[in-house]
Amino acid sequence: MCGRYAVAKESNELLTIFDADRAADDLPGPNFNIAPTTPVPILVETADADGTVSKRLETARWGLVPSWAKDPSVGARMFNARIESAADKPSFRKAVRQRRAIVPASGYYEWRTSAAGKQPYFIQPEDGALFSFAALYEWWRNPAASDDDPARWLLSTSILTRASAGDLADIHDRMPVMLGDDVAPTWLDPTVAGDDTLLDRVLDASGSVVSHVGFHPVSKAVGNVANTGRELMDPVTEPDGP
Secondary structure, eight states, X not given: OOOEEEEOOOHHHHXXXXXXXXXXXXXXXXXXXXXXXXXXXXXXXXXXXXXXXXXXXXEEEESOOOTTOSSGGGGGGOSEEETTTGGGSTXXXXXXXXXXXXXXXXXXXXXXXXXXXXXXXXXXXXXSOOEEEEEEEEEEEOTTSOTTOTXXXXXXXXXXXXXXXXXXXXXXSEEEOBOOTTTHHHHHOTTSOOSHHHHHHHHHHHHHXXXXXXXXXXXXXXXXXXXXXXXXXXXXXXXXXX
């Protein structure tokens, strides 16, 4: 699973890195301990009626809220979607077909369980670049809001996960689906069918990204969502005790 991650870039940096056409005015700034239900930046592509495609950075709540949900609270437990079954799940299958996104991340946190207890690790690209996590997004209409209420629509997202590969399997049995530059444009493309062929291609390609990933133990302070500072990503010389 992926339940905590970090974004160390400002919105203008994300705009440049992903060559997006524009960014939402309320795009969140750096946060080094992002937890579910937090507003996060996501990258999406949409096609206009005339076929013009635009690539945008939008602000989404982390935890996908299906369009048919009675209220947004259901999203608190839908921050991850298994790539192996997402296309068959009522909560995710429509988004797989039509609403795919990328979640930028400087790295993510995962806890390794041992006899000594749980030790958090920070997992990041070895070259210091950003991860592009495969994600889904959905729009939810608040039935209690008026038609002229600008907050009547909620944009939300879920990060796809897969079985862990390589050394990451020693930390946890699940990991985010990491997109390389070869497959990311296809994943975002709204004209590409979101079917099993695409999911299989993305799953296969994500394995090559793992070979360029590093990790190190970090302070258990990351377990408190109130802590959001950059120092949470710093390595500790020895794993914390239980």
